[in-house]
Amino acid sequence: MAVADWLAALHRRAELRAKAGLTRRLRPRAAGDAVVDLAGNDYLGLAAHPEVTAAAGRALSAYGLGATGSRLVRGSTDAHHGLEAALADWLGVDGSLVFSSGYLANLGAVRALTRPRTLLVSDAHNHASLIDGCRISGAETVVTPHADPAAVAAALAAAPGRPAVVVTESVFSVDGDLAPLAELHAVARRHGALLLVDDAHALGVLGPAGAGGVAAAGLAGEPDVVVTATLSKALGGAGGVVAGPAEFVRHLVETGRTFIFDTALPPAVAAGVRAALDLARAGDDLRAELAGRTALAVRRLHAAGLEVSAPDAAVVSVTAPGPEAATAWAADCADRGVAVGCFRPPSTPDSRSRLRLTVNAGVGRADFERALDVIVECAP
Numbered sequence: 001m002a003v004a005d006w007l008a009a010l011h012r013r014a015e016l017r018a019k020a021g022l023t024r025r026l027r028p029r030a031a032g033d034a035v036v037d038l039a040g041n042d043y044l045g046l047a048a049h050p051e052v053t054a055a056a057g058r059a060l061s062a063y064g065l066g067a068t069g070s071r072l073v074r075g076s077t078d079a080h081h082g083l084e085a086a087l088a089d090w091l092g093v094d095g096s097l098v099f100s101s102g103y104l105a106n107l108g109a110v111r112a113l114t115r116p117r118t119l120l121v122s123d124a125h126n127h128a129s130l131i132d133g134c135r136i137s138g139a140e141t142v143v144t145p146h147a148d149p150a151a152v153a154a155a156l157a158a159a160p161g162r163p164a165v166v167v168t169e170s171v172f173s174v175d176g177d178l179a180p181l182a183e184l185h186a187v188a189r190r191h192g193a194l195l196l197v198d199d200a201h202a203l204g205v206l207g208p209a210g211a212g213g214v215a216a217a218g219l220a221g222e223p224d225v226v227v228t229a230t231l232s233k234a235l236g237g238a239g240g241v242v243a244g245p246a247e248f249v250r251h252l253v254e255t256g257r258t259f260i261f262d263t264a265l266p267p268a269v270a271a272g273v274r275a276a277l278d279l280a281r282a283g284d285d286l287r288a289e290l291a292g293r294t295a296l297a298v299r300r301l302h303a304a305g306l307e308v309s310a311p312d313a314a315v316v317s318v319t320a321p322g323p324e325a326a327t328a329w330a331a332d333c334a335d336r337g338v339a340v341g342c343f344r345p346p347s348t349p350d351s352r353s354r355l356r357l358t359v360n361a362g363v364g365r366a367d368f369e370r371a372l373d374v375i376v377e378c379a380p
Contacts, residue, residue, distance in 0.1 A: 021324035038341075065266065082270075090281055091214070095248075100264060103240070109226060119165075121164060171199075199227050210281060231273045291314075301318055
């Protein structure tokens with residue numbers, strides 16, 4: 001294909017996406033803008049906490065801007081190792097390993113859990129990083145109906161004697177519902193399978209001392225459970241973590257391609273996340289405020305006649321009539337100073353468009369309540 005034909009084909013595909021209401025644009029924001037943020041993932045409001053930024057600043061002065069190499073070359077610092085030890089202690093596991101993003105952590109974890117003949121049993125609502133991990137692993141993958149332990153049991157029973165991994169999120173990123181983790185673990189253990197849980201939207205929000213959905217389900221430290229999470233949500237930073245048995249962490253260090261061949265997380269970010277972890281661990285008051293605001297949002301939006309999810313953490317999903325309506329709704333909110341998430345196919349697992357609100361305990365209470373009014377007033 002000639003270059004002109006290739007570019008014309010890309011242009012035509014962009015036109016088709018625009019006609020379907022699926023255009024996506026980058027919208028840069030200025031530092032310190034006055035927008036009420038119900039679109040980002042800074043659940044506990046820690047991204048700009050003075051203790052967090054001070055810790056990051058000290059590490060920035062000490063180490064410089066970047067890690068300068070992969071973890072196995074020159075990229076491992078005291079900041080990385082201190083963060084990993086703190087994460088392992090918080091999650092109640094033998095060990096943890098920090099990656100430069102949650103996406104790479106999930107790719108690496110799924111691949112490292114895959115052996116010859118492994119069967120992956122993946123929830124239909126799983127995040128793209130878990131889906132891509134399953135694809136990249138090359139293993140046979142069975143996608144089961146959402147949050148359905150019976151369907152998982154049937155998939156495992158149909159493959160007796162094969163190594164298997166049940167793959168799920170804890171709090172699902174689109175509708176904010178919580179997976180039946182205890183039931184899934186019981187099914188997996190009965191069939192000799194492992195359980196991989198992406199705890200990204202639960203870490204810092206649920207569980208004892210905010211240790212996440214796995215801890216809330218009483219599964220912390222179980223030898224057949226591996227936990228992943230991003231450090232960019234309730235901890236307000238960047239990076240990802242894989243946590244579980246020490247043997248598995250060692251296996252990742254020695255064989256995990258998304259760990260070995262990637263430049264390490266900047267030390268300043270690791271130090272900032274470490275400070276945020278301490279605040280999150282002691283932040284029961286922040287979690288109580290977050291839960292109260294989430295319940296208020298559901299009540300207020302439902303009372304306005306909107307179709308709202310029943311969230312188990314701090315993700316609130318509001319159904320829109322279609323992709324164009326969702327885009328216009330989000331844009332109208334933005335024009336009035338409120339940022340909300342806009343989820344449309346193919347980013348949604350059920351082909352429904354919706355606004356996604358991520359509740360932020362760091363937003364002023366009056367601003368939060370005003371934002372709910374704006375969302376209702378702008379509804380299509």
